[in-house]
Amino acid sequence: MLKAFLAMILLAGPALADDYIGFRSPTGNIHCAMYTFDGQAEARCDLRDYTPSYSKRPAGCEFDWGMAFAVGSAG
Template identity: 50%
Template sequence: MRLSFLALAPCLSLAAPVAAQDYVTFHSPSGNIHCAMHARNYVAVRCDILEGTLSFPQRPADCDLDWGRAFEVGAAGPGQPICHGDTVIHNDSPVLPYGQQIAFGPFTCTSEMSGVTCTNQGGHGFTLRRAAQQVF
């Protein structure tokens, strides 16, 4: 289990040149899924889901923080639910419209009407939907 402590970051426009930035944030058009993509120092994508049926409801014994609504994938290895005491939810972050994707560092996230999928260059990541969350 991975413990994540991402600080809330100022929102950046997806229209800005992302190559010079450390991170970008966005949320789904429904506002149910919020994400932060980091490409320096801490290299990972994390997304939090506000509402939905939890696919990972069993909190690990060593997690005494929040569980089941935050997911992360690093530059290598599979995606995973994380134990967290913070959030990447920021209502002022830009919307990633359905059918669009953003590539940042070694990551790509795609927004669809059914949910958000984020992957690393190895093809690992997660998909978050109201009905279920999947890591791979």
Template identity: 45%
Template sequence: MSIVMAIAWIAPAAQAQRRTLDAGFRTPSGNIHCRYFDFDATLRCDLKRIVNRPLPRPKSCDGEFGRAFEVFAGKNETGPICHGDTVLDDQLPVLDYGARWQRGDFSCQSERTGILCVNSVGAGFKLSRSSQTVLRGKSGGAKSAGGRVD
């Protein structure tokens, strides 16, 4: 095999791996999985298990609610979503406790107590098995499961 052929064979595999690593992550506990979507510049995180009472389901939601959260790049748009799908994927790479993940407009910090993900205007969420808090951007406020504003 020539060097050119070897590079041509290795390059696509390296690009595919880089895309996979850039696409998202899961926490070491495996409870929180997050995925970045290029096509609409969003970050979505899903929880396998929660032990608290989730935010109330909107009447317009016929799907699942309270275990999936989404934030848009550069906007003060974030919160739990009504969904019928999931981003839970045990093939996503693990983001170790204390490590930071960054992609596009988003930054996430993994801690033993959960995960914090925000965009450039400060909108995002803090998620853990026992609490899910929506963080509003520069215009302020936070709403957590149970409906209180922090």
């Protein structure tokens, strides 16, 4: 599911976003994107391979969790 989600974001992002910059770490394990959509800026990074140090799903999280983080212009 994660790979499908990443593919959807990376392929659909440029078509939907006002501005889009994608990059990855030298190892290819971390993929990041910075973009604006409807005037709101956001940066997001996804880890492809990781070992979580936690086992409980965060409250209110309905999708895959723990392998990505994002920060927007509003915080």
